[in-house]
Amino acid sequence: MKKQTKRILLKLSGEALLGDKPYGIDYKILDYIVDEIIPIHEDGIEIAIVIGAGNIWRGAKMKESGIDRVPSDYMGMLGTVMNSLALQAAFEKKYISTRVLSSLSIPEACELFNKRRAIHHLEKNRIVICAGGTGNPFFTTDSAAALRALELQCDMVLKATNVDGVYTDDPRTNPDAQKIEIATFDEVLEQNLHVMDGAAIALCRDNDMPIKVFKLIEKGNIQKAVQPNGYIGTLITHKE
Secondary structure, eight states, X not given: OOSOOOEEEEEEOGGGGTTTOSSSOOHHHHHHXXXXXXXXXXXXXXXXXXXXXXXXXXXXXXXXXXXXXXXXXXXXXXXXXXXXXXXXXXXXXXXXXXXXXXXXXXXXXXXXXXXXXXXXXXXXXXXXXXXXXXXXTTOOHHHHHHHHHHHTTOSEEEEEESSSSEESSOTTTOTTOOEESEEEHHHHHHTTOSSSOHHHHHHHHHTTOXXXXXXXXXXXXXXXXXXXXXXXXXXXXXXX
């Protein structure tokens, strides 16, 4: 974490795009996110992004919908493509070259994900948005973020959330919850801390990929989070 950050994977939740809306995309929030990302892009940091689809479809609702898990997960993957295309449009409205690479083949809308192609775009100073999850059911976009971070040889995963780090309990319901500044991957798994799903944490642990968890809707936080020694949010890593 002490080395200079050159390439990051930013994980955004689909819910982050909701703003005050009950469903869909709040374009004011979309523009805010883009404006927060542009400064680190202009600093020369290569940026890959994975975004969820919770603003459009949540697999957790499949039981009440009666839809089988597999098609439900594919619906979620398609939702990530929709969000990714909206994010790409917001970037390109501000003249930032961006590519959407999807695990699902939708050639009329975006490129098919390929590691070499994605790295080529990053090296050409293009923001890369990785859509379609892993392309497989039963995996979350957290797992997709961990996987893409490793494939693209990123320096860290930035997990943007609606709270300012990882807590011992939900700070919204428990006033005694304590913020954790640094945690190991094993501590996150053993204590069932709600950061990312277990598969994503284990993947990052086994491949020594640090995770920084921080609050998204606070101006300047993404810039602070990319700093190797930036004291913001919670760092999840192997303690030295």
